[in-house]
Amino acid sequence: MDFNPNNLVRPNIRALEPYSCARDEFKGMAAHVFLDANENPYNDPINRYPDPLQEKLKERLAPIKNVRPSQIFLGNGSDEAIDLVYRIFCNPGKDNVVAIAPTYGMYKVCADINDVEYRSVPLSEDWQLDTKALLDACDAKTKVIWICSPNNPTGNDFPRETIHEVLTKFTGIVVVDEAYCDFSANLPFRNIIDNYPNLIVLNTFSKAWASAAIRLGMAFASEEIIALFNKVKYPYNVNLLTQEKALAVLDDFVHVEGWLTQIMREREHVLPALQELPIVLKVFPTDANFVLVRVTDANRIYRYLIEQGIVVRNRHRVQLCQDCLRITIGTRQENNELLGALRFYK
Ligand SMILES: *Cc1c(COP(=O)(O)O)cnc(C)c1O
Numbered sequence: 001m002d003f004n005p006n007n008l009v010r011p012n013i014r015a016l017e018p019y020s021c022a023r024d025e026f027k028g029m030a031a032h033v034f035l036d037a038n039e040n041p042y043n044d045p046i047n048r049y050p051d052p053l054q055e056k057l058k059e060r061l062a063p064i065k066n067v068r069p070s071q072i073f074l075g076n077g078s079d080e081a082i083d084l085v086y087r088i089f090c091n092p093g094k095d096n097v098v099a100i101a102p103t104y105g106m107y108k109v110c111a112d113i114n115d116v117e118y119r120s121v122p123l124s125e126d127w128q129l130d131t132k133a134l135l136d137a138c139d140a141k142t143k144v145i146w147i148c149s150p151n152n153p154t155g156n157d158f159p160r161e162t163i164h165e166v167l168t169k170f171t172g173i174v175v176v177d178e179a180y181c182d183f184s185a186n187l188p189f190r191n192i193i194d195n196y197p198n199l200i201v202l203n204t205f206s207k208a209w210a211s212a213a214i215r216l217g218m219a220f221a222s223e224e225i226i227a228l229f230n231k232v233k234y235p236y237n238v239n240l241l242t243q244e245k246a247l248a249v250l251d252d253f254v255h256v257e258g259w260l261t262q263i264m265r266e267r268e269h270v271l272p273a274l275q276e277l278p279i280v281l282k283v284f285p286t287d288a289n290f291v292l293v294r295v296t297d298a299n300r301i302y303r304y305l306i307e308q309g310i311v312v313r314n315r316h317r318v319q320l321c322q323d324c325l326r327i328t329i330g331t332r333q334e335n336n337e338l339l340g341a342l343r344f345y346k
Contacts, residue, residue, distance in 0.1 A: 003197040005225050008089050008143055008172060013232060021235040023052050050240040053230065057243050060250050065203070066191050067220050073229040074238050078179060078204045078217030081229070082106050085200065086114040088228050089143045089173055098137045099146035100129060102153055102318045104177060107146045117141075122320060127154040127284065131165050138170065145170055148177040150184050153315050153326045155286030157186050167196045173225075175200045182208030182260060183267075184287035190220040197222045207289060208260055211249055214242045263289050267329050273339050274327075280342075281323070290328045298323040301345060308341045 006014060022037035040047045058069040065072070075081045090097065096117035099107050103120075111118035119137045123129060134145065145166060149158045167174050178201055181188045190201040200221040206212035216238065219229060249256065267286070274293055275283045279301060282294040295301050298316040302325060305312055313326040329335065 003171070005173070005197070005222070005228065009228060010087075010089065010091050013088050013228070016231060018231045019235055021049070021052055023049055024235075046240060048240075049236055050238065050243055052235050052237075054238050054243055057238075057246055060247060061218070064250065064253075065218070065220065067193065068223075070223045071193060071220050071226060073219040073221070073226050073233075075217045075219070075229075075233065076237055077206065077215045078177070078202045078219075079106055079110075080233070080237065081200075081202055081217055081219040082175075083110045083113070084229055084232055085144060085173065085175060086110050086116055088232055090114060090116040092116060095141050095143045096139070097144040097146060098134060098142055100134070100148070100151070102151075102315075102321055103146065103148045104152045104179075107148075120319075123151075123154065125320075127151065127156050129158045129162050131162055131169075134166060135169055138172075142170075142172055144173045144175060146175050146177065148179070149186075149189075150178075150180040150286070150288040152179070152288070153290075153292055153313070153318065153321065153324070155284055155288045155290060155292050155326075157184050157287040160186060160189075163189065167199055170198070173198055173200060175202065177202040179204045179207055180288035183264065183289045186287065193220055193222060197224070200225060205246060205249070208263075209249060209256055210259055211246070214245045214249075216242055216246050262331075263329050266332060266335055267291070269332070270327075270329055270335050270339070274342075277339075277342050279345055290326055292321070292324050292326050294322075294324050296323070298325050301325065301342075304345055305338070305341060310338055310341055312338075 026036060037049055039049065054074045057074065058072045061072060062069045073081060092115035096119055097111055098119045098121060101120035101122050108118050121133050121137050147163060149163065150156060163176060176189045176199065178188055193199050193201065200219055203218040205214060205216040271283055271291060274280050279296045280293050281296065284292045298314055302314040315321040315324045315326050
């Protein structure tokens with residue numbers, strides 16, 4: 001495919017002269033006196049600005065994610081990457097994006113903030129993606145298609161061929177948000193970014209990697225697209241404490257893997273138990289660490305659970321999700337508490 005992301009970039013971004021910070025202009029260990037960044041010499045180590053490109057962390061992540069360091073962008077949660085996609089590619093008041101519905105709410109919020117038209121194409125009753133409808137919703141002003149897989153809040157993965165078809169037929173950017181890919185048996189899309197120069201894949205430290213508090217999201221794409229992210233992002237967008245904590249999480253990866261196994265095991269325990277409850281009308285198949293269930297009366301059951309001190313996500317008001325609750329898989333004890341409460345519901 002003859003694809004150059006720079007042809008899709010907003011003219012002001014193409015012309016942008018990015019801010020050059022002190023740590024861009026001088027890198028390396030060769031110096032021992034740093035008088036270039038107006039830092040305070042006391043209070044080591046947090047007195048110094050952090051690495052603006054998080055190179056050490058990217059070196060560690062690259063083999064784990066099976067990409068090259070130059071194909072990684074790190075941000076303040078995936079939400080930063082989502083917002084940057086709009087700011088790099090979408091002209092406010094002119095361009096549009098296309099997404100499925102229901103899906104993750106931040107794509108629409110960021111579209112609204114950036115004054116970009118957001119077109120949503122409903123999934124089928126069993127949450128399948130109609131590629132023809134998705135592509136038909138696009139026109140010459142469509143810059144981006146958003147696909148979340150496994151999808152939040154429905155929980156299901158889309159077949160890989162479906163996403164391949166969109167990547168092949170759409171001439172703009174396709175973002176595949178794989179925040180939940182570690183819970184899925186499907187192969188992740190980040191490993192084929194070399195084949196698709198229009199593909200951006202999102203991953204996060206917040207879910208399977210159990211580190212939502214440090215706010216660290218990842219985007220994987222061609223070097224050209226990553227260079228655009230780096231041009232537009234805040235100079236020091238990932239702070240030192242987050243970079244250090246992320247390295248510590250990766251050093252202790254056996255824990256992450258153990259938690260993941262435990263959550264997958266619990267999912268096998270919770271799904272059939274929910275299915276047996278008379279108030280549960282449907283348990284939708286899931287490839288994530290949560291499950292969407294249709295119940296007899298979502299609002300009432302939601303309030304009842306709150307009274308029991310148990311919070312789930314009420315998705316009743318979301319398009320196509322009438323009477324649906326989204327339930328995260330917790331520990332064995334938490335899951336049993338939820339199931340016990342639901343068995344007592346009248
Ligand atoms: C939770 C979630 C994320 C993660 O967002 P962070 O900002 O990285 O915490 C991204 N995408 C989807 C679909 C999610 O559900």
